[in-house]
Amino acid sequence: MSHEKIANLFDDWAKSGRGERMQIGHGDVVEQVVADLDVRPGHQILDLGCGVGWATRILAQKAPGAQAIGIDVAPEMIAKAEELSSYTIRARYEVGTFEHLDFPDEKFDHVFSMEALYYATDLPQALREIHRVTKTGGEVNVVIDCYAERESTHAWGHTLGLDLHVLSEADWKQAFEHAGFTHVELTRVKDRRGAGVEGDFQASEHFPSWEEHVAYHEAGSLRIRAKKPF
Numbered sequence: 001m002s003h004e005k006i007a008n009l010f011d012d013w014a015k016s017g018r019g020e021r022m023q024i025g026h027g028d029v030v031e032q033v034v035a036d037l038d039v040r041p042g043h044q045i046l047d048l049g050c051g052v053g054w055a056t057r058i059l060a061q062k063a064p065g066a067q068a069i070g071i072d073v074a075p076e077m078i079a080k081a082e083e084l085s086s087y088t089i090r091a092r093y094e095v096g097t098f099e100h101l102d103f104p105d106e107k108f109d110h111v112f113s114m115e116a117l118y119y120a121t122d123l124p125q126a127l128r129e130i131h132r133v134t135k136t137g138g139e140v141n142v143v144i145d146c147y148a149e150r151e152s153t154h155a156w157g158h159t160l161g162l163d164l165h166v167l168s169e170a171d172w173k174q175a176f177e178h179a180g181f182t183h184v185e186l187t188r189v190k191d192r193r194g195a196g197v198e199g200d201f202q203a204s205e206h207f208p209s210w211e212e213h214v215a216y217h218e219a220g221s222l223r224i225r226a227k228k229p230f
């Protein structure tokens with residue numbers, strides 16, 4: 001799977017307004033995870049696969065003087081992120097890939113990512129890069145919606161025409177540990193709004209039936225939390 005193919009797909013999403021709409025779908029889970037992060041004044045935060053940057057901006061406002069940088073392979077996502085940004089928020093956005101992070105070693109106190117890492121073209125290389133740019137003692141929080149134990153997501157790669165890393169929880173833990181991270185914890189985060197009501201449900205390419213939508217909701221998002229040890 002090439003970066004160009006991924007960028008083309010997500011450029012189209014950005015142009016059709018789907019970048020902003022992801023905040024509606026992912027917002028509650030991100031709110032719960034971000035509430036739990038120990039972001040201190042002056043901390044440097046990286047948001048991987050930032051899309052239109054809504055989570056980057058939330059992260060940047062978590063503590064005085066904190067700065068968040070969002071990177072994304074899709075230039076149209078970054079263009080939207082810049083449009084939606086404000087000079088009063090210490091957030092900036094760059095076109096870049098997980099596999100080559102254009103930052104010095106040990107720059108970030110926190111690395112965050114919502115619904116993006118399983119698109120990596122080279123997952124071990126991406127994790128090595130994340131480890132390299134994380135400060136010693138720093139923390140990584142990766143949240144994903146598509147993983148092996150959540151069967152309702154298994155067809156997503158086929159639907160999108162992309163090769164996704166649909167890993168089990170045990171495989172994610174092993175991949176992070178292999179990259180040098182410790183204290184790797186896996187937890188599920190459920191959207192507090194619930195699955196909704198059947199009468200309002202509309203079938204889509206991701207959720208062909210109400211039952212699949214409910215099963216998806218009940219499984220929750222997978223949060224992978226890891227530390228770069230001292």
Ligand SMILES: C[S@@+](CC[C@H](N)C(=O)[O-])C[C@H]1O[C@@H](n2cnc3c(N)ncnc32)[C@H](O)[C@@H]1O
Nearest residue numbers: 010022049050051072073074097098114116119
């Ligand atoms: C499902 S979207 C999530 C966007 C955002 N985090 C959100 O929740 O709104 C996944 C994003 O990851 C980006 N992405 C996928 N693979 C990437 C890679 N290898 N390097 C950098 N960005 C990538 C895509 O361009 C896309 O914007």
